Amino acid sequence: MESVTELGYVGISVSDANAWKKYATEIMGLEVLDEGEDDRYYLRMDYWHHRIVVHVDGNDDLEYIGWRVADRLALEAMERQIRNCGIKVRIASKEECQERRVLGLLKLEDPAGNPTEIFYGPQVDTDRPFHPGRPMHGGFVTGADGLGHVLIRQPDVEAGFQFYTKVLGMQGSIEYNIPTPNGGTASPVFFHCNQRQHSLAFGLGEMDKRINHLTVETANIDDVGRAYDLIKKRHIPLAMSLGKHSNDQALSFYMGNPSGWLIEYSWGPRKAPAQAEYYVTDIWGHATSLPGHGLNLDINRD
Numbered sequence: 001m002e003s004v005t006e007l008g009y010v011g012i013s014v015s016d017a018n019a020w021k022k023y024a025t026e027i028m029g030l031e032v033l034d035e036g037e038d039d040r041y042y043l044r045m046d047y048w049h050h051r052i053v054v055h056v057d058g059n060d061d062l063e064y065i066g067w068r069v070a071d072r073l074a075l076e077a078m079e080r081q082i083r084n085c086g087i088k089v090r091i092a093s094k095e096e097c098q099e100r101r102v103l104g105l106l107k108l109e110d111p112a113g114n115p116t117e118i119f120y121g122p123q124v125d126t127d128r129p130f131h132p133g134r135p136m137h138g139g140f141v142t143g144a145d146g147l148g149h150v151l152i153r154q155p156d157v158e159a160g161f162q163f164y165t166k167v168l169g170m171q172g173s174i175e176y177n178i179p180t181p182n183g184g185t186a187s188p189v190f191f192h193c194n195q196r197q198h199s200l201a202f203g204l205g206e207m208d209k210r211i212n213h214l215t216v217e218t219a220n221i222d223d224v225g226r227a228y229d230l231i232k233k234r235h236i237p238l239a240m241s242l243g244k245h246s247n248d249q250a251l252s253f254y255m256g257n258p259s260g261w262l263i264e265y266s267w268g269p270r271k272a273p274a275q276a277e278y279y280v281t282d283i284w285g286h287a288t289s290l291p292g293h294g295l296n297l298d299i300n301r302d
């Protein structure tokens, strides 16, 4: 089976370009790359040309997710695998590849209609070391494990599970069976395609937007502490306080962003275990402190 290898990039749309520039640099520590295009700019985390494309189009949501494969033959094999599953896929034009700064690109949709891209050969700017937007103790952990993870909307969780495991070739599992406040059980599913414990998650109920949160991993715990101080000083909403999830065991907190969805800012996750397991609670923390923006998990409530 062909498998994607990492969460390579995401495209987001924003209504307030300047607020996002400030937030991305001064709070998250990302680097802005502005190439003079009026409709977009880029956010960097490492040597790649970009990891996030910010489309300034008035919307405030996820626009697309870019999954990487190794090379041209892997992309061709992935295209055959997608077609064999009866799913529509389009080979992107040269111009579209150039737009994304990749050598080859497929475009399709997941079962929820989330625009999905599979690519190989990102542009890596070896002459442009990552320059954090604010002083950082250690930058971001990306490498072969991708830029982080996303929690996305997926009304039909089973259809989503089939798609991400059998079409994109990821390893996926229910990782929690958690009681919900209304007496039910939430059974979110998590997917990995490299050593990062998860690159994708869904199955936590209804969502207004395509995305609930994007998670980035810092190399140094003190960058999580610094961001925690900064959001207090700048009155940026804390959506879930510091805590550790049972699955990735990273130290993280969740903060609002200028588009009204969340950034999970994390440090120190363990690697993905080879075999599935599930939890009924988290280790500690992550109390929801922003009504309507938490994940409605009945774990570690105050």
Ligand code: MBD
Pocket (backbone or CB within 6 Å): 151, 215, 245, 246, 247, 248, 264, 295
């Ligand atoms: C995560 O990264 C997460 O966001 C949730 C809700 C549960 C476990 C790990």
Ligand code: FE
Pocket (backbone or CB within 6 Å): 149, 151, 213, 215, 264
């Ligand atoms: Fe998360």
